[in-house]
Amino acid sequence: MDPPFTRLVADLPATVPFVGPEALERRTGRPFQLRLGANESLFGPSPHAAEAMRAAVEHVALYGDPENAALRSELARAHGVALENVMVASGIDDLLGLAVRAFLEPGVAAVTSLGAYPTFNYHVDGYGGHLERVSYRQDRNDLEALAAAAHRVQARLVYLANPDNPTGTWQSARDLRTFVDRLPSDCLVLLDEAYVDFAPPDAIPAIDATDPRVLHLRTFSKAHGMAGARIGYAIGPAPTIAAFDKIRLHYGVNSIAQEGALASLADPAHIQRVVAAVAEGRREYEELARSLGLSTLPSAANFVAIDVGEAAQARALLTSLEEHGVFVRMPNAPPLDRCIRVTVAPPTQRSAFAAILRAIWPTVLSRQYPEV
């Protein structure tokens, strides 16, 4: 008899949160010319961060500090919290896994929006939780419906991205506060702030690390331009951070990433430049869409969701873009699956994307699509 898997793992479907662009390239045999599907910062990391990472290779034979003390100290200082309120991990994905493992007994419910970040769902499934999905409303997370669902299913976790992915829309800090107050008192909000650097000030809730109901999740993968480094952090109540410390992979974070993150924090001017350049690029995408008779969703992130009108048409556009060497993604559930999501790139790549989109859109538009 072969060693048997746990019941939970045996019953899981063979699935991945995302099929990477490399896998798509291997399938088709065609490399992508434009990589606009993963909201990577094509403006790159801070030159200081890049230099720090190159220099850190000198010490790669040594394990990194498992307590990530230097980086956590700097993050604590920057956010005005204590060291015990900060945890560094291998990106927000890692932190979502820890949160699900720490809070979700098998069968217990978590709430998210239908079509939101798949990796949270992956972890909930992976630990045997029940996932309750709430439809977007007018292309925004429906805070009232999310809170109602949390009460209905007695959720322990609610996932919410602000600014949101894949729409780019956002909620005000005030509305978020009201939302948290409406939730069951034993429910934790996993507030995914991956795109927070791109958000308007009034969409950034103040961090209160004494509030046991909110865990802020941040990353160096977006505005900081370090997606490949796999480093992110959580800020939240000390007991939650301490619980994660009992189950996390203590030596999980690459030492080069730690050095890069520290250097990136010390170069806020780079982030400001990226944010400004992204804002300009968003406007350009909006104009491009409008010029083709399409609308866009409002975005406070480094991507724009272009409203193609219908799911079949969006799917056809995505396929045609792929055939023309452009990697983009689309939301995986209605009503958002009428959109494609395009990462804001620097001007040259935007022009190349615009040329391809202008060339293929009439053909995509002119075809007949069966109802989905």
Place this chain on the structure above:
Amino acid sequence: MDPPFTRLVADLPATVPFVGPEALERRTGRPFQLRLGANESLFGPSPHAAEAMRAAVEHVALYGDPENAALRSELARAHGVALENVMVASGIDDLLGLAVRAFLEPGVAAVTSLGAYPTFNYHVDGYGGHLERVSYRQDRNDLEALAAAAHRVQARLVYLANPDNPTGTWQSARDLRTFVDRLPSDCLVLLDEAYVDFAPPDAIPAIDATDPRVLHLRTFSKAHGMAGARIGYAIGPAPTIAAFDKIRLHYGVNSIAQEGALASLADPAHIQRVVAAVAEGRREYEELARSLGLSTLPSAANFVAIDVGEAAQARALLTSLEEHGVFVRMPNAPPLDRCIRVTVAPPTQRSAFAAILRAIWPTVLSRQYPEV
């Protein structure tokens, strides 16, 4: 009411597998001058790997391939197995966690040696498994007793490091085969081969990826000199690799690490040089110990366990070394805790260690120690 943790996580003690040297430095306020406690390769990575990592910073804004296809292909080729038999992860620690999660229902048993790698124990505790510890016998893993324990407690997992850590001793491939045959048929051996590059050929079992009873765990942290990069891999039966794929962190491995690992695999001459240099250093440590009237455990790894005779004396020696700026570790359980474990360093650092050891040993030896 605060959001409650799962029962399992709430009941876990606040513990870490290892306190890092950085944490010890922060406690004492004294930086270590010699870092000989974590079996890092102080001979460094391949210059080609270092160059590949520096070059990879150029693309750090992009997520790495979540399927790690390039590296897995090369590993599959090198080990004569199929792609479906290889998984890349953030070091062996990560893979041990996946194995425990995939195979160990809460309350089900795993077997290990008393004083073996603490991170395996950490994961078993973390997922609520029962840990059965078997004493070392003559400073080697007691294969008969491990197999007997596996039957007695109906273990699903057995952890075994070969060459062993923290002793450095090893088993022959033939004895390992007999051991696997003696285990319950539904029991998986997690064969930690972190130090395999340093082992004599007859201690390296052939890899048979069709054997459902053995998972080989390897790392770039030791002979490859890339501990800070956090990258390792498993080779084993396809169903086990597929099960891990359902629960692993898909974007967990740093892209710079992936490039470094690929370049390191392409430079076997570097590994040969490191292995030869380590063998020379082991002999020097053995002579050093002998000159002080101490013996050493036979080692096929990049460290030597020096037998200090008694636990209290070993503890006193470790403390005195720390006070003199030397970071070493000692096994945490009898009978091994009469030893200190010293990483083999290049000649200059070995000389510095020898000078300090010669200077402090008479004092440590002359003191009286209470029985422990």
